Amino acid sequence: xxxxxxxxxxxxxxxxxxxxxxxxxxxxxxxxxxxxxxxxxxxxxxxxxxxxxxxxxxxxxxxxxxxxxxxxxxxxxxxxxxxxxxxxxxxxxxxxxxxxxxxxxxxxxxxxxxxxxxxxxxxxxxxxxxxxxxxxxxxxxxxxxxxxxxxxxxxxxxxxxxxxxxxxxxxxxxxxxxxxxxxxxxxxxxxxxxxxxxxxxxxxxxxxxxxxxxxxxxxxxxxxxxxxxxxxxxxxxxxxxxxxxxxxxxxxxxxxxxxxxxxx
Amino acid sequence: xxxxxxxxxxxxxxxxxxxxxxxxxxxxxxxxxxxxxxxxxxxxxxxxxxxxxxxxxxxxxxxxxxxxxxxxxxxxxxxxxxxxxxxxxxxxxxxxxxxxxxxxxxxxxxxxxxxxxxxxxxxxxxxxxxxxxxxxxxxxxxxxxxxxxxxxxxxxxxxxxxxxxxxxxxxxxxxxxxxxxxxxxxxxxxxxxxxxxxxxxxxxxxxxxxxxxxxxxxxxxxxxxxxxxxxxxxxxxxxxxxxxxxxxxxxxxxxxxxxxxxxx
DNA sequence: GGTTATTTGTACGTATGTATC
DNA sequence: TGATACATACGTACAAATAAC
Numbered sequence: 086x087x088x089x090x091x092x093x094x095x096x097x098x099x100x101x102x103x104x105x106x107x108x109x110x111x112x113x114x115x116x117x118x119x120x121x122x123x124x125x126x127x128x129x130x131x132x133x134x135x136x137x138x139x140x141x142x143x144x145x146x147x148x149x150x151x152x153x154x155x156x157x158x159x160x161x162x163x164x165x166x167x168x169x170x171x172x173x174x175x176x177x178x179x180x181x182x183x184x185x186x187x188x189x190x191x192x193x194x195x196x197x198x199x200x201x202x203x204x205x206x207x208x209x210x211x212x213x214x215x216x217x218x219x220x221x222x223x224x225x226x227x228x229x230x231x232x233x234x235x236x237x238x239x240x241x242x243x244x245x246x247x248x249x250x251x252x253x254x255x256x257x258x259x260x261x262x263x264x265x266x267x268x269x270x271x272x273x274x275x276x277x278x279x280x281x282x283x284x285x286x287x288x289x290x291x292x293x294x295x296x297x298x299x300x301x302x303x304x305x306x307x308x309x310x311x312x313x314x315x316x317x318x319x320x321x322x323x324x325x326x327x328x329x330x331x332x333x334x335x336x337x338x339x340x341x342x343x344x345x346x347x348x349x
Numbered sequence: 350x351x352x353x354x355x356x357x358x359x360x361x362x363x364x365x366x367x368x369x370x371x372x373x374x375x376x377x378x379x380x381x382x383x384x385x386x387x388x389x390x391x392x393x394x395x396x397x398x399x400x401x402x403x404x405x406x407x408x409x410x411x412x413x414x415x416x417x418x419x420x421x422x423x424x425x426x427x428x429x430x431x432x433x434x435x436x437x438x439x440x441x442x443x444x445x446x447x448x449x450x451x452x453x454x455x456x457x458x459x460x461x462x463x464x465x466x467x468x469x470x471x472x473x474x475x476x477x478x479x480x481x482x483x484x485x486x487x488x489x490x491x492x493x494x495x496x497x498x499x500x501x502x503x504x505x506x507x508x509x510x511x512x513x514x515x516x517x518x519x520x521x522x523x524x525x526x527x528x529x530x531x532x533x534x535x536x537x538x539x540x541x542x543x544x545x546x547x548x549x550x551x552x553x554x555x556x557x558x559x560x561x562x563x564x565x566x567x568x569x570x571x572x573x574x575x576x577x578x579x580x581x582x583x584x585x586x587x588x589x590x591x592x593x594x595x596x597x598x599x600x601x602x603x604x605x606x607x608x609x610x611x612x613x
Numbered sequence: 614g615g616t617t618a619t620t621t622g623t624a625c626g627t628a629t630g631t632a633t634c
Numbered sequence: 635t636g637a638t639a640c641a642t643a644c645g646t647a648c649a650a651a652t653a654a655c
Binding site for chain 4: 616617618624626628629630631633
């Protein structure tokens with residue numbers, strides 16, 4: 086035995102417990118096992134689990150424990166529960182949207198810390214959206230073009246909800262890129278950047294510039310000009326990023342708001 | 350009133366309930382409110398929540414309901430619980446690793462469906478790692494170089510756990526890129542691709558080629574040659590992707606395994 | 614080192630929603 | 635339309651763990 090795996094106290098050897106694992110709560114173990122069943126494919130989307138009571142019996146725990154485990158998995162979009170007679174707990178269809186939403190929440194929190202900087206967000210967006218524009222030009226279908234044109238029209242018409250349409254245009258480009266993963270990852274980045282900055286609808290010339298950029302990008306996508314679309318998107322983002330950086334971070338919405346929960 | 354917002358039955362008008370929202374479970378509402386408090390910054394990392402009982406009283410629900418909500422937030426790495434006298438529930442430090450792990454699980458499940466294809470994964474990896482290599486060459490510190498050299502040494506020495514070192518090399522390049530977001534997103538993609546394919550350690554010439562590529566990439570990163578590193582990484586991935594595509598998908602580990610939970 | 618207070622963890626019973634007959 | 639059966643949702647009581655005294 087080595088020094089690090091045993092201790093000698095008053096001449097008596099004490100057995101090492103270094104290789105022992107900390108006891109884990111029952112609900113965590115249940116959740117892990119169920120997760121394994123789903124990830125490994127023993128349970129497939131649409132499959133119905135036994136009733137909570139039966140699952141509890143199978144694991145030798147109470148229903149409350151099972152329910153906590155089910156909530157964990159449900160929050161990760163692996164399960165969902167339906168109450169009532171023909172209800173039950175079912176294995177969920179995996180869903181890119183759920184991942185995007187989780188990612189946006191997580192990135193939002195991280196972006197408030199030193200773990201991730203504004204520059205990293207902006208850089209990542211550029212890295213992702215520029216190649217996306219290239220592929221959109223190469224792969225877009227007619228339907229994509231129809232949607233993009235419609236989004237652009239709406240963007241130029243309504244002045245009140247400009248950001249909504251701005252976002253939609255970019256999301257559609259990502260969709261037209263034909264890579265769901267790209268979209269899944271980029272949309273949250275986009276959302277987080279947005280949440281940190283408020284582009285005032287009043288900044289007329291800014292929005293006019295954005296519109297012009299979008300028109301140019303759409304034209305190049307229509308032409309199937311990958312290189313051109315990539316370059317145009319690059320220019321667009323460089324301009325946008327300059328604006329974002331000049332604005333500085335958005336003041337926290339809840340600065341100084343007292344909470345009944347603030348403790349310690 | 351329009352046809353769609355009201356119905357006439359036997360001459361008597363029925364009030365519209367179109368604008369009514371479906372009742373949401375109590376635990377979900379509690380989770381949402383607590384999530385808001387965290388995301389909005391009313392609760393900061395390290396803050397301690399009141400005891401479960403007090404939270405239950407505040408929301409007017411039972412402790413079980415609160416616990417389900419806490420499990421949801423804990424599984425999203427927003428909270429953690431410590432049991433015992435000075436224990437309690439605390440707001441967690443946001444953590445890039447947790448996001449990566451969640452992403453890997455989610456992407457793993459998605460990659461088993463039509464929602465995301467192997468090609469999309471490989472393409473995304475290329476899109477992310479090539480610019481990462483460029484930036485690694487431009488931004489790497491001395492420590493990064495030390496780590497990379499060490500990883501490369503280990504990779505060439507031990508033949509049993511080659512993939513482990515292969516992965517480590519790529520992760521280090523991402524780390525050297527100086528963009529945590531890039532790393533956070535790419536590592537899971539890498540992991541999912543790996544999980545779908547088994548590169549047999551026996552394929553000697555394959556691993557030799559990978560080693561040679563890594564040596565070349567490291568050399569260019571050392572030289573601070575961004576363009577070169579990007580090109581070398583690109584070549585490396587093109588070669589790897591060809592291998593992955595030729596191998597075909599890994600057979601599901603649990604194909605045909607009966608489960609006590611398989612129902613319906 | 615035992616006692617105790619406070620916390621989370623677990624078990625079980627009741628309420629409520631939903632489809633079917 | 636109402637009774638019924640079965641699922642999840644919720645509430646209460648008890649057990650176990652931990653730290654301070």
